[in-house]
Amino acid sequence: MKTKFFALALATGLFLNSCSSSDDTTPVTPPATGEIKGDITTNVTYPYGNYTLNGVVKIKAGATVTFEAGSTITIDKKTGDNALVVLKGAKLITKGTADKPVVFTEKSKLPGSWGGIIVYGDAPAKVAGGGTTGTSEDGNKISYGGTNPTDNSGSLVYTRVEYAGAKLADGDKENNGFTFYSVGSGTTLDHLVSYKGADDGYEFFGGTVSLTNAISYGNTDDSFDWQDGWQGQANTNWYAYQTGKGNYGMEIEASSNDNAFFPKVSNITLKRAAGNTPESSDNQVDAFQFKKEGNGEYSNIIIDGYGNFTTPGGVTYKGSAVSILDGVTNDHQVKTGKIKLLNVKISNTTNINPIGATDAIIVVFPTGNFVTSATATGASLTPGAWATVDGVDLTK
Incomplete structure (x- = not known):
């Protein structure tokens, strides 16, 4: 053996390398x-x-x-x-x-x-x-x-x-x-938990897997990101805290394929700390960003801290709860009802209603597909050693 x-x-x-003593009545390995x-x-x-x-x-x-x-x-x-x-x-x-x-x-x-x-x-x-x-x-x-x-x-x-x-x-x-x-x-x-990485907290390239009870904390790009037709259906309790440097709370795309993949996520909290800045090559400040035919249903959401960002050179970029990056996504996904954000509580964010990345993209969600609320609770996570780093409780 x-x-x-x-x-x-x-x-x-x-x-x-391990050791034990035959003299101990209760050996400790x-x-x-x-x-x-x-x-x-x-x-x-x-x-x-x-x-x-x-x-x-x-x-x-x-x-x-x-x-x-x-x-x-x-x-x-x-x-x-x-x-x-x-x-x-x-x-x-x-x-x-x-x-x-x-x-x-x-x-x-x-x-x-x-x-x-x-x-x-x-x-x-x-x-x-x-x-x-x-x-x-x-x-x-x-x-x-x-x-x-x-x-x-x-x-x-x-x-x-x-x-x-x-x-x-x-x-x-x-x-x-x-x-x-x-x-x-x-x-x-x-x-x-994905903690203080130099890119996204989580990224999906296609697939059908779902993610439950997840924390993305202090990652310098997006908290959650996917493309290539990811279609997880049983996702819940996603918590993001962007501090120091960070771009979007969620970057949602489908690699420019018109589709009905429609991933679903419930109980979401997206928070951006005061003083957080985006990467210099991006300069976009959105909680939810949809592009390249991204879609899906998202419910019971808290969004906090996505205000405008002004560069040292004096250029201001719009902060928003929801941004649609291109006209094709607006035409194929927003207007056809394939993007739904339900029970959304928004604070400290400049643009409460969904906006287009440019003035040429006029975003109007079908009735009932973007619904704000004062009672949303967002992610519900139980603290513990699994979500504690250097004495800091990442669930708060």
Whole structure:
């Protein structure tokens, strides 16, 4: 048995150090330690412990990797490109709990220090031009887009990713805290935190997976973002807090394909801290931004803090609860009733009613499709260690 375990450790790059005393009446096993590196090709369970992740670690098809509750996985950007990649046909399972989350963090605590968690599934996508497959922009250059809407890439529960958003290899853009390529509805994403990354908190490229009880905190681009025909239907309790630097609360698009994907999200809170500034290349300040045929139904929403933004040069950009970026989206999605925002409570925001990105885009929602309210409650999340960083409760 020892020989088999040692062989498994070599195959996965894992070396555990633990000790116990036969003299103890109640043995206490200390946290395991070890390094995770290279490709993982067989099933591995990492017991509760403190690990380091070194390099771009890929979980290959047929393998399942499990992290037990309370484990911390630390990355050091000085080692180069780092990320945890779940390939199509593989599974990642994190067994965090409210008081013992699984945490992926980075040694320097600087946004953009590693590539985060990247998951590939086998669910459908619809990319620009109407195609069903695309090539990932994460530096891995992997084809995505499948045929199984209920595909299962694992279960991420009570898991936090900190300081992600690095560009890997020759990737077209930065990565996110969590990135999902064609991930299917058989996958569980629940009680996740994306904390202080250098791009989006969460980004979906196609797929059918849903996300529940999610926090995007202090990410420098958008809190929630999707394209390529993502169509999750059971999303609820999304909380975003944009502080320091950040663009849109939610960036919603469908890669310029007229569609009826109609994702659904209920119980949403989008907050922008005083003094928050957008990225210099964007200068747009919207809670909800729809473009390239994005649509969907959103309900029980709190929007706070999306006021106008004036650059140091004196140029003012409109802050809005809802912005429609292009005339095609206005014609095909707004006017046909495929965008609904219901029970919306708005404060400290310049433009309460939906606006167009330019004066030429006249936005008028059909009756009943944009409804404000004084009683919306937004996201409802239970505090705990899963949502606490350096003593700060991220749910407030």
